Amino acid sequence: MASAEVIRIAINGYGRIGRCVLRALYESDHHPAMQVVAINEPADLATIAHLTKYDSTHGRFPATVEIDGSHLLINDDVIAVSHHESLDNVDWSVSQPHIVLECTGHYTLEAELQMHLAAGADKVLLSQPGMAPIKPIVMGLNQQLLSSQQPILSAASCTSNCITPVIAVLNRCFTIESGVITTIHSAMNDQPVIDAYHHTDLRKTRAAGQSIIPVDTELASGIGRILPDMADKFEARALRVPTINVSAMELSIVVADKASVETVNNALREAALGDLIGILGYSDEPLASCDYNHDARSGIVDAGQTRVSGRIINVLVWFDNEWAYANRMLDVASHWLQKQ
Structure with a gap:
C-alpha cells in the first residue's frame, strides 16, 4: 500500500467497541491516514447517530455528527451505513475497504470471517481472540507476526x-x-x-x-x-x-x-x-x-x-x-x- 493512500476501514457491528474505534480515530492524531468509510449495524440510523454523539461512559463526541440519507456524516467525512444482521447479506463492493473491523462479537471462526473477504474486503481484524488458525496480535509483544499475506487476524482480547x-x-x-x-x-x-x-x-x-x-x-x-x-x-x-x-x-x-x-x-x-x-x-x-x-x-x-x-x-x-x-x-x- 502506498504511504500516501488512505486506509479505508469498514466496521461491522457498531456497539461499544465499534463506536469506540470510530471515536478513537477522530480523537487521536496517531492514524491520520485511516478513514472509516462504511458501517454495518442492524440498528436504525437515527439511533446510530445519537449514540455516536452522546456516550454515557466517554462523554460527548468532539465532532459534528449528522445524517444524510443512508449516510452518517462525521465532520466532512461520509460514511455509508447498512443494516444487515447476517454476513450473508453484507456487501463491501461499493466502499471497498482495505480492512473490516469485525466488532459484533458473534463470529470466531475463520470460515465465517472469510465472508467479509468474499463481500469485497481485503482483510479482516477480529475484536476478540477467535479460533485457531486465526492469530491473535498484541501490540508490544508479537506485532512482528503481522504479514501482508494474511487476510484474517485477531486483536486478541482486552x-x-x-x-x-x-x-x-x-x-x-x-x-x-x-x-x-x-x-x-x-x-x-x-x-x-x-x-x-x-x-x-x-x-x-x-x-x-x-x-x-x-x-x-x-x-x-x-x-x-x-x-x-x-x-x-x-x-x-x-x-x-x-x-x-x-x-x-x-x-x-x-x-x-x-x-x-x-x-x-x-x-x-x-x-x-x-x-x-x-x-x-x-x-x-x-x-x-x-x-x-x-x-x-x-x-x-x-x-x-x-x-x-x-x-x-x-x-x-x-x-x-x-x-x-x-x-x-x-x-x-x-x-x-x-x-x-
Missing part, C-alpha cells in the same frame, strides 16, 4: 492486551514458574439489568448492578497463544462487578528466585518508559478505577498495590476495557496494512 505485556516483563526479569490471574471486569451487555432468562450460564441471568458475578474465561489458554513459553503455566478466573467501565487484573505468580517490591516495580516502570511506552502504563498515585476512564494504554500497573513474599509476586493492573482495546485495534490495523 484482558490479553492488558496482562500479557506485564507477564512478558516479569518473566524476562524473574522467570515465571506458574501463576493465577483474576480479572475484575466491569459489567457487559451479556448481563441483564434485572434478573432475566438471559443466558445458559445461570450466573449471567442475575442483575448486573446488584452483585459481583463470577463468569467463565478462556484467558489462560489465550496467554499461551500469545506467549508460547507461558503455555500451561496459568489459571484464570473472572468476576463481573457493578461498574460501567474500567476493569482491573490481579496477577499472582511464582518466580524462580526471590524478588522484592522494589525490583518488581523497577522492572515494570522501566518497561513502561521504554520498549512498552504507550502500551504499558505505570502509576504510583493512589487512584481508583474511574481515574483510568478513557485511558488509551493497554494496562496501567498500580505500583502501590504490588506485593511480594519470597518468590510470590502479586501486582494489580488497571485498564479501560473499551477505550484501550479500541485504540489497539487501530494500531494493529495500521501496522498490518503498512506492510502492504
Whole structure:
C-alpha cells in the first residue's frame, strides 16, 4: 500500500467497541491516514447517530455528527451505513475497504470471517481472540507476526492486551514458574439489568448492578497463544462487578528466585518508559478505577498495590476495557496494512 493512500476501514457491528474505534480515530492524531468509510449495524440510523454523539461512559463526541440519507456524516467525512444482521447479506463492493473491523462479537471462526473477504474486503481484524488458525496480535509483544499475506487476524482480547505485556516483563526479569490471574471486569451487555432468562450460564441471568458475578474465561489458554513459553503455566478466573467501565487484573505468580517490591516495580516502570511506552502504563498515585476512564494504554500497573513474599509476586493492573482495546485495534490495523 502506498504511504500516501488512505486506509479505508469498514466496521461491522457498531456497539461499544465499534463506536469506540470510530471515536478513537477522530480523537487521536496517531492514524491520520485511516478513514472509516462504511458501517454495518442492524440498528436504525437515527439511533446510530445519537449514540455516536452522546456516550454515557466517554462523554460527548468532539465532532459534528449528522445524517444524510443512508449516510452518517462525521465532520466532512461520509460514511455509508447498512443494516444487515447476517454476513450473508453484507456487501463491501461499493466502499471497498482495505480492512473490516469485525466488532459484533458473534463470529470466531475463520470460515465465517472469510465472508467479509468474499463481500469485497481485503482483510479482516477480529475484536476478540477467535479460533485457531486465526492469530491473535498484541501490540508490544508479537506485532512482528503481522504479514501482508494474511487476510484474517485477531486483536486478541482486552484482558490479553492488558496482562500479557506485564507477564512478558516479569518473566524476562524473574522467570515465571506458574501463576493465577483474576480479572475484575466491569459489567457487559451479556448481563441483564434485572434478573432475566438471559443466558445458559445461570450466573449471567442475575442483575448486573446488584452483585459481583463470577463468569467463565478462556484467558489462560489465550496467554499461551500469545506467549508460547507461558503455555500451561496459568489459571484464570473472572468476576463481573457493578461498574460501567474500567476493569482491573490481579496477577499472582511464582518466580524462580526471590524478588522484592522494589525490583518488581523497577522492572515494570522501566518497561513502561521504554520498549512498552504507550502500551504499558505505570502509576504510583493512589487512584481508583474511574481515574483510568478513557485511558488509551493497554494496562496501567498500580505500583502501590504490588506485593511480594519470597518468590510470590502479586501486582494489580488497571485498564479501560473499551477505550484501550479500541485504540489497539487501530494500531494493529495500521501496522498490518503498512506492510502492504
